[in-house]
Amino acid sequence: MKTDDLIADLARDTRPVRRGAVGRRIATGLVLGALVSALLVTFWMGIRPDLGKAMRGFSFWMKWGYTASLTLAALVVTVQLARPDSDRLRGLWLTAIPIALLAVIGILELVRTPPADWLAMWLGHSWTSCPWRVLTLAVPIFAGLLWSFRQLAPTRLRATGAAAGLAAGAFAATVYCLHCPEVSAIFVLSWYSLGILLAAALGALLGPRLLRW
Template identity: 45%
Template sequence: MKTDDLIASLSADLPKVAPGAAARRVALGLGLGALGSTAVMLAWLGPRPDIAEAVLTPMFWMKFGYAAITGLILAALLTRLAKPAVRPGALVAVAAVPFVVVAAMALMRYAQAPPEAHRAMLMGHSSMVCPWRIVAIGLPLLAGAVWAVRGLAPTRLRAAGLVAGGCAGALGAAVYAIACNETSAPFLAIWYTLGMALAAGLGAVAGSRLLRWR
């Protein structure tokens, strides 16, 4: 039997996948994970006491928007990587845009501030716990992402794991922003980004084991 005939016979009985099925599954997994992450944040830390006033400030929305937009871009990238032999394309470059924007804003604010304010801008009062809180809050999101991708057909397991972890970390950071009262752009650029990176690393390490599809 010729190779083309063999491939045709093997694929003849495969069920057709509805358009958008991968995106819906990823959205469901991340949606359920977001509910879990929100429950963890509320039970563990709770919203910041001045949340009603905070939502009226630009910095709150900068923190939340940076994390949420990054997470949504990575969710789109994860949907692509969850399909067999699909290249990520321009989404890789798009995913870098929020990081570049926040880094540029942080550098500008840092340069404009007096030297005596620099340490506080960089370290805030929660730098030692912020990244780890983001990772912990993002764990339910990571579980949802893993569930979603395992039901699809990724072929680049480590890359898919990296993006799943980054997506979970970014959306977890958006949830954490409701509890966090840091107000410095340099703090956001360093410690929120580090939390996302740690979650991405966790996903990459686990990807080859957890994302094998059946």
Template identity: 55%
Template sequence: MQTDDLIRSLAGNVAAVSPHLVERRVTVGIAVGAVVTLMAIASTLGFRPDLAVAMHGFTFWMKSAYTISLGIAAIAATVHLSRPDATRAQWLWLLVIPFGLLACVAAGELFRTPIDGWLPLWLGQSWKRCSIFVAMLSAPIFIGMIWAFRQFAPTRLRLTGATAGLASGACAATLYGLHCPEASAMFVLTWYSLGIGLAALAGALIGPRFLRW
């Protein structure tokens, strides 16, 4: 058989693939993982008792806007890296925007607060456990994304694992905000970001083991 005939024969037996298959599978994986994370928060940590009131305030949506923005950029980068021809993590530069905006809000807080109030503003009441909880709660979402990637063909495995971990951490941090009463931008910028970073690091370390195809 001629090479051209073989190629045509193989190509003729390939089923059509939906152009949005990647996005759909990633969405399902994240959604299922987020439900598990939400159930874990509800059954172990509990929701903040003033949640209904807090949802009418600026600080609640400040935290949510920050973590959701990070999550959107990281998910977009992960979806891009799911393709074998991806050479770099597009969209990740967008992370600079929410980080910079929140840093400006945090700087404003410090400017308005006496120096002896800076440490409580930074540490809050839960700095010792916030980052760990965010990283731990990201696990179900990360597992959902790994499930989604079983049908994909990423080639930058460590980078893809890191962006998937980053996306999982950002989603987990958003849900963790339903429990966490901390209202300082400085607290969120430091400890939420650290938890998301730990999730990204974990993804970079263990992602290649599960993303290999």
């Protein structure tokens, strides 16, 4: 059989993929995993009792703005890596924007705060548990993204796993805001980010094994 004939036979029963199908598939996995994470926050950690009041303040939206924008930036990269033609990534630099903005807010906080209070502001009340809780909440979201990839075709498996882990960690931190009472930008930049990076590292470690097709 000639090569052209073989290609024609293989392509005869294929159907065109709808525009945006990859993004919708990944978004579905993300939301399904986030629902499980939200249940963990509700029944394991507990929703902060002053959530309504907190949502009227700057610190809550500062945390949500950071984690949600980092999630979106990570998803831009994840959607690209879900395709087999992901040799060149566009938009990777977007992940630096929320980090830089939060760092500026943290510096302004330090300027307005007496140096004697810097350590307390940095550590808060939950620095020892915060990264691990974010990582725990990221697991079901990462599992949802793995489900999404079962019908996709990533080729750079370690990079894809890292991007999916980054997105899962950032969205897990967004869900964790429903529980966390910390208000300092420097706390969020340090300990939220550590949990998110742990999720990205876990994704990079598991990607070559779990995303193989």
